[in-house]
Amino acid sequence: RKIGYAIVGLGSYATRQIMPNFVGCEHSRIVALVSGTPAKLEQYGAQYGVPKTHWYNYGNFDRIRDNPDIDAVYIILPNSMHAEYTVRAAQAGKHVMCEKPMAISVAECETMIAACRKAGKKLMIGYRSRFEQYNRLAIELARGGHVGPTQIITAEHGFYARPNQWRLDRPLSGGGSLMDIGIYSLNATRYLTGEEPVEVVASESTDKSDPRFATVEDRINFLLRFPSGVAATCVSSYSSAHNSYRVIGTQGYIDMEPATPYEGHSMRIRKDGQVTQRTLPPAAKTQWAGQLDHLSEAILNGTDVIVPGEEGLADMRVIEAIYRSAREGRAVKVQA
Ligand code: NAD
Structure with missing residues (x-):
């Protein structure tokens, strides 16, 4: 089974690095998109075969709770938005991959870890070099x-x-x-x-x-x-x-x-x-495919990730x- 990801924020890193690298993944696929810009949802929805039923914006984001295709979200927003979307995703019952820096304060990092722990969901930080x-x-x-x-x-x-x-x-x-x-x-x-x-x-x-x-x-x-x-x-x-x-x-x-x-x-x-x-x-997988599949395998096998929220907190x-x-x-x- 492939873990389904909702990509949150369709900016430069999401669209140029993360999304194109799902093609090299064994256990990860894009199933939903979250953006405040309808034209981006149209464009990337068509490019990655994500139907309109799986498009969200920041207002209706919490409805991802009702979409069983979404196992995890990947938060690729400006740093100060990481905490809010991680907490909302955990509360919607989803695992979280969050970009670095994890958040903008120690207090926020602690809140994110607590929210994911309470929801029983994994939290991993996008430290891609660990998969290179x-x-x-x-x-x-x-x-x-x-x-x-x-x-x-x-x-x-x-x-x-x-x-x-x-x-x-x-x-x-x-x-x-x-x-x-x-x-x-x-x-x-x-x-x-x-x-x-x-x-x-x-x-x-x-x-x-x-x-x-x-x-x-x-x-x-x-x-x-x-x-x-x-x-x-x-x-x-x-x-x-x-x-x-x-x-x-x-x-x-x-x-x-x-x-x-x-x-x-x-x-x-x-x-x-x-x-x-x-x-x-040459490596079998790019650092991004390795990173994505690492979280997916952890979800599928119930194992720990090597770069959990605690790593982001330590930084x-x-x-x-x-x-x-x-x-x-x-x-x-x-x-x-
Ligand atoms: P970006 O500006 O290209 O993308 C940010 C996205 O957030 C845009 O699509 C923008 O529309 C959206 N957004 C939503 N609300 C916003 C708001 N209030 N203000 C501004 N933008 C808003 O930035 P990026 O380079 O893609 O960076 C996004 C995250 O990814 C950052 O946390 C950054 O540190 C991280 N990043 C990581 C790597 C890496 O190698 N791991 C590389 C680049 C960026």
Whole structure:
């Protein structure tokens, strides 16, 4: 059986990445669409063979409760809308896949987890890199001490954010580059170590005369200290283009550049002075098909997902500590 998904929000990521990747899924299919724009429902309804009876808008969204074809919803809306739609979906008796960042505060994340738990439904966050083979290998190598025990991780993520979009509007985004792209640096340090950071030190650099940054931050750099002693140095930016991380151990390093792109991952390892490029054969499934089928299989088999709401919450706890550290100019402990 294939799990039926309602796609909530027919924007760029939904229509260019998520929806086209259902074709590579074994256990997932699109069965319903949710949008405030009737023309998009017409267009994508025709393209994906979703009949009018399975089209919804934000007003009548709760009626998904009465549609047994919908097992799960995939929320691909601006960040500040994730919590509301996750709670409404759980209350309608549906499992939830929610995009990153999970929400815009720790309190919202906790509410979402509680709502899904109460409804007895799964909640998974769209951390696609966990289903991408180079990142999976990097995790295995880093945690396995391939270049010696990890000492330092550097992680850099940024892109030039064009003006006039919800990402730069705090009520919708919840914050600037950290919420959107710096979260990849943060999440990578957590999955590469398998640990939770205990303390952060952060510093923000935002040109307030740039109209893009009236309400959100541009660059925010942060240091993370992990219980094992690993130190991470991370970059988050809306003004510079980079996508990489490096795991540095006692014998060398694992370099990923680009580390978390849609495609074209590249891994280079330096060990005991010897440099090698690691090239993997094409994956059987794209990272998106892997992500979608992971939730579907968890629903079908009653198993746990590897990136549940608790993962989104853990990132959000660190994000709040990073903002606080930058604001107050001091090291901040991460609340456990
Ligand atoms: P987008 O602007 O292209 O799409 C957002 C959609 O939400 C649009 O269709 C818009 O019409 C709809 N919407 C509904 N109510 C809205 C409102 N009040 N204001 C603005 N838009 C509203 O954005 P996107 O790039 O598709 O991002 C959507 C989500 O997906 C975000 O949470 C983002 O972080 C996430 N995302 C994840 C990845 C990834 O690689 N995992 C990549 C891109 C985006």
